[in-house]
Amino acid sequence: HLATSLPLPSERDHLRPRIDLVVFMIDIKSKYSLKNVETSLAHVDASFFLGKVCFLVTGVGRVNACSIETNAVCKLGEAYCSPVLHCELELEGVRAATAQRLLRMLQICAGHIPGFSALSFVSLLRNSDDD
């Protein structure tokens, strides 16, 4: 399900399936996308931040088109205890690899991988970052 911002319209609440993972997409070329994500974050229930949220930064191949400081996004990830993924949407290989990663994360968050919970996965990611 794609949305340009949160909260989702309440009219369709009863028709909506369970949400297992929220991916916030930030375009490094657009300051507006960061602001939009920051305001949308306020509408997400705190329980999601136990491994069911991640940030996806796009446009990172274009160093010269940066409108956002990469540090700002990293700080956002730290503040919300959620991983930050980077992706260059225009490159098919990277796009496919990122999609597979997200799918894998979704499987874990939906509880389809025995022995692995969303929370344990996210702590694994955080520990490897600190190394």
Added chain:
Amino acid sequence: FNLIPAILFSPPPRQENVDPQKTAFLLRKAWTLYSVTPLYGFRRGRLRDYARLLSAFIAAEKQKGLAVEVGVELDIKVALSSLAELRGSELDQAALLVQLSSRSRASSRSSEDKPVWLGWFCSVFGEDLSENVPEAFTCLPLFLTHGAESYTSLVGRWFQKTFDCCFRRLAISPMNLSWMVAMWAGCKLDRAASAVELVFSMPRLSQPLDISYAIHPEDAKALWDTVQKTPGEITQEEVDVFMDCLYAHFHRHFKIHLSAAKLVKVSTAVASAHCDGIVKILHSQYLPGVLMLLTELAISQIQ
């Protein structure tokens, strides 16, 4: 590629002791920017030799058929000189000027030389690069050119061949342009200043669309003065607040989010800069400050 992340950065220093006459030729010209890696084996005493060699190289390339101007018999005369005034501190190398002039074969008097191309290498407070580099290298990370691209290419190739250095066009990101406009709009100027202008390019449209946002210079300075907390320091947060105010104001009136567009050009009374790496410096007082910024951008592109 970022400027200093959120720490101390002094606004452009005013330099009263530099003779403005010597640097007047730099003002009000559109300079194309390049970053240059350190030059190996460059000797300041051999400038006349280098000028001869470069001249011969250009003549040879013309013979090979890479003529710059077809059908016109022009000799290209090369002059190399140093400009000690153009540097930040004693730790910087003096600037190096390369001038190409044409002399029609019909006349042999040097007073008839017509300048056709101008380029200069400089380093203003570029210690970050030079302190980490071995003795045999000369650090002049910023290269500015004015004139035909074909001459730039010739000069560039000769320098690359002779000093084993590497040139790259210096692109300026929207983030760096924001820093520039915030800093320059806040500069104190003696005379009436021109408007502060920001040009945005709207993404993903079938027809290219540019939006030009012009602000009265006094309003821009007043805004910056309320945002900047410590004189002599500029932080990323302050630049963000400044830009957010401008975006919010525009959105209030036109319902367009400029923050979703790409900032491509900024223009103030101090200087103007384009994301393709083209700058024009308009005010001699702030010349060192602008060059310091550009040197820093060049160094971060090299590293």
